[in-house]
Amino acid sequence: MRSLEVLDPGRYALVEDLGRPGYAHLGVAPSGALDTTSLRLANRLTGNPEHAAGIEALLGGLSVRFTAAVTAAVTGPAVDVRIDGRPAGSHAPLPVRAGQTLTLGTPSAGLRCYLAVSGGIAVEPVLGSRSRDVLSGIGPPPLHAGDVLPLGEPGIPVGADVVVSVRAPAELVVPVTLGPRDDWFDDPAGGLAAGWTVTAESNRVGLRLDGTPLRRAVDGELPSEGVVTGAIQVPPSGLPVVFLADHPTTGGYPVAAVVKTAALSALAQARPGTRIRFRPS
Amino acid sequence: MRWRRCGKDAALLDCDSLDQMRAAHATVLAARPPEVVDLVPGARSLLVVGGVAAVRALLEAADLAHPPSAEPREVTLDVRYDGEDLSLIAADAGISTDAVVDLHTGAVYTVAFTGFAPGFGYLTGLPAPLRQPRLESPRTRVPAGSVGLAGEFTGVYPRESPGGWRLLGHTSATLFDPHADPPALFAPGDRVRFRSVR
Numbered sequence: 001m002r003s004l005e006v007l008d009p010g011r012y013a014l015v016e017d018l019g020r021p022g023y024a025h026l027g028v029a030p031s032g033a034l035d036t037t038s039l040r041l042a043n044r045l046t047g048n049p050e051h052a053a054g055i056e057a058l059l060g061g062l063s064v065r066f067t068a069a070v071t072a073a074v075t076g077p078a079v080d081v082r083i084d085g086r087p088a089g090s091h092a093p094l095p096v097r098a099g100q101t102l103t104l105g106t107p108s109a110g111l112r113c114y115l116a117v118s119g120g121i122a123v124e125p126v127l128g129s130r131s132r133d134v135l136s137g138i139g140p141p142p143l144h145a146g147d148v149l150p151l152g153e154p155g156i157p158v159g160a161d162v163v164v165s166v167r168a169p170a171e172l173v174v175p176v177t178l179g180p181r182d183d184w185f186d187d188p189a190g191g192l193a194a195g196w197t198v199t200a201e202s203n204r205v206g207l208r209l210d211g212t213p214l215r216r217a218v219d220g221e222l223p224s225e226g227v228v229t230g231a232i233q234v235p236p237s238g239l240p241v242v243f244l245a246d247h248p249t250t251g252g253y254p255v256a257a258v259v260k261t262a263a264l265s266a267l268a269q270a271r272p273g274t275r276i277r278f279r280p281s
Numbered sequence: 282m283r284w285r286r287c288g289k290d291a292a293l294l295d296c297d298s299l300d301q302m303r304a305a306h307a308t309v310l311a312a313r314p315p316e317v318v319d320l321v322p323g324a325r326s327l328l329v330v331g332g333v334a335a336v337r338a339l340l341e342a343a344d345l346a347h348p349p350s351a352e353p354r355e356v357t358l359d360v361r362y363d364g365e366d367l368s369l370i371a372a373d374a375g376i377s378t379d380a381v382v383d384l385h386t387g388a389v390y391t392v393a394f395t396g397f398a399p400g401f402g403y404l405t406g407l408p409a410p411l412r413q414p415r416l417e418s419p420r421t422r423v424p425a426g427s428v429g430l431a432g433e434f435t436g437v438y439p440r441e442s443p444g445g446w447r448l449l450g451h452t453s454a455t456l457f458d459p460h461a462d463p464p465a466l467f468a469p470g471d472r473v474r475f476r477s478v479r
Contacts, residue, residue, distance in 0.1 A: 024319040024330070026457075026465040027395040126459045136399045137440075138459050180285035180293040224396060224403070226321030226328025228291045250323055250396030258288030 002068040002119060002151040007101065009143040010061020015121050017053040020129035020138075024249040030229055031133035031245050034204060034268030035112050038075040038166060042116030045073035045093045045163070047155035052120030053130035055143070057113045060104035062143075064115070068098050070151065071118040077110025077269060078165040091163045110168035110269040118154035134204045135246040166265070171275040174263045176232065178280050181222065181254035185234070186215040188256045192232070192278035196240070200272040205248075206233075206241040207267055209276065213238025214256060224252045230259035232278070242267060282345075284337065291330040294340070299393060299405065302327050304348035305340055306469065311349040312339055322394040322469040324403070353391070354471045358437070359478045360386075360428050364448035366416070370430070374410035382477050384408045385449060390435060390473040395465070400439035400457025402467030407435050419445030426451045428475065439465075 006013070016039065019032020033039035033056055040050040055062060060079050066072075074081045074090040081088045082103045088094050090113075096102055104113055123130050123140045132139040143149075182188040196209040214234050227233065227250065231243045235253045242259060244267070257280060259267065270276065282301060285293040296302040306322050309329070316332030329336045362382045364370075371378045390404035407430060415431040420443060423429075427438045429446030438444060439456035456466050467473065 021318050021330075023399075023464070024321045024328075025395060025469055026463075027397065027399040027401055028459075028464070127464060138399065177286055177288055180287045180295075223324030223326070224394065225293060225323030225326040226319075226394075228288055228328070228330060230288055248396060249321060250394060255287070258286075258291075260289060 002070070003148050004064045004066050004117060004151065006064055006143045006145055006147040006149070008061065008063040008145055010057050010059065010063070010104065012058040013062050013143040014056050014132040014134075015053050015123060015140045015143070015149070016056045016131045017129055018051045019131050019245060020127045023127055024226065027249050028127060028138065029133050029135060029246050029249060031129065031131040031139065033114065033131070034245055035076060035114065035166065035265040037265040038112070038114045039116070041163070042073045042075040042114045043120070045075070045091075046071045046116045046118045048116060048118065048120050049155070052116065052152070053123070054114050054116040054121060057104060057115065058111060060106045060113045062113070062115060063101060063103040065101045066096055066098060066117075068151070070096050071154070072096050072102055073116050074104060074113055075116075076113040076166050077107035077168055079107040079113050080105030091165050109271070110166050111271055112268055117151055119152035122150045122152040133246050135248065166269050168269040168271065168274075171277070172266055172270060174267065174276055174278050175260045176257040176278045176280050177260065178257045182256050184216060184218045184222070184254040185256050186217045188214065189280040191215070192240075192257055192280060194277070196276045196278075198270045198272050198274040198276060202272065204244055204246040206243050207270065209240050209242070211239065214240065222252055222254050224250045227251045227255060228258060230261065230264055231255040232257045232259065244268065287328065290333070291328060292333045292337075294327040294329065296325050296327065299325060301345060303470065304345040307348040307351065308340060308343045308345065309336055311351065314339065324394060354468070355474070356466060356471055357474045357476055358428075358452045358454050360450045360452045360475045361479065362450035362477055364428065364450040366447040367449055370411065370413060370447055370449065373413050376410060381411065381449070384411055385435070386475050386477050392467045392469050392471045392473060393434070394469055395467065398439055398442060398457075399459070400465040400467065402436055402471075402473075403434045404436055404473055405433060407433055411435070413447060415445040416447060419443055423448070424451065426453060426456070428452055
């Protein structure tokens with residue numbers, strides 16, 4: 001069996017694919033890679049379909065050994081990648097021989113590195129996906145040293161691709177559409193456009209922000225309603241939470257705006273301390 | 282009824298009542314346009330993810346006073362009424378604990394919507410004396426299978442979690458199993474009854 005062995009998971013490493021949409025009515029989040037752009041790219045570089053499962057390694061640090069020859073690729077922020085200790089580089093297809101070890105360093109910017117391997121990580125899917133959902137505990141558990149992960153049948157690596165490493169600037173401008181509950185706030189566009197700071201309490205469930213609280217125009221309680229990935233939910237504190245892939249499927253606080261899908265990958269790489277301004281359109 | 286924008290690919294249908302939401306939900310479920318990815322009922326709303334234009338057209342043409350009537354699925358749960366808050370619930374309702382059990386088992390509930398955790402259903406149909414506020418301070422640990430109530434809802438904790446609902450008892454039924462088909466015992470629209478066992 002083609003497989004890889006986890007020698008060191010680094011800070012926190014999870015198996016992720018493009019998630020399990022379609023179960024929100026049962027309370028199951030979409031989950032999946034937070035930076036889908038980077039996972040898709042890593043998969044293309046290794047000849048996989050874009051939806052194949054890879055490893056999402058928070059702050060790199062991951063080290064794995066292969067039982068068979070594979071093509072591997074590491075994407076996300078630029079990061080030091082070594083094969084048996086020799087520098088190999090990120091954002092490129094890397095031929096790795098059976099028995100060799102691939103190790104990620106720590107990125108100097110950004111948060112999440114993605115490792116794709118030809119054939120994809122072939123652990124048993126749960127509800128149609130191999131993604132770990134950290135809120136509900138569905139999917140393969142966080143990786144530990146000694147874990148052996150099966151690999152699927154490899155495809156044919158493509159030659160050229162648009163290969164850019166993720167930039168993780170200190171200040172992000174994030175496009176949003178106002179609603180569904182922008183009318184619950186005084187000047188929601190102005191409030192969201194003011195500066196926010198990503199806090200250390202952020203995770204795969206949501207990005208928690210600090211700044212000048214949004215002011216409510218409507219008192220009272222909102223009957224629970226469905227929420228989407230990218231929803232900017234505002235609890236009574238007035239400090240927004242941007243829901244990421246493992247978000248709860250319904251919520252009782254108003255959502256002032258929704259982040260455009262194309263901007264979610266950048267939020268997945270926003271370290272605590274990153275400044276964010278939302279640009280409503 | 283009013284549509285609210287919810288990002289580029291989704292929209293929230295704000296309904297005037299839970300009944301209106303159910304009618305809209307049943308109408309969309311019966312046709313299920315293929316572009317619809319997720320259809321998430323809320324307490325007074327329906328979130329449509331994907332296929333928003335198709336759903337809008339469908340609902341504009343529909344007679345929501347007469348929604349398609351599909352036979353709802355019926356689920357009966359055996360419950361041991363030995364919950365930590367049974368006496369509190371009885372005291373606040375001004376009745377005996379036996380009367381609380383009679384009231385809770387005598388009603389037929391409907392899964393209005395889900396959330397909080399996979400397989401957690403918010404069930405409406407709670408008799409008026411049992412509509413009571415949640416605990417002032419939530420428990421850090423509520424065991425799986427606990428049957429509770431809060432506000433207008435009753436429900437069952439699918440797995441151990443923190444929680445602030447008043448606890449009536451517990452069931453040994455499996456509420457959520459990701460490897461089962463369907464994975465959740467409760468889906469929106471299902472009818473639910475509770476039966477007292479010792």
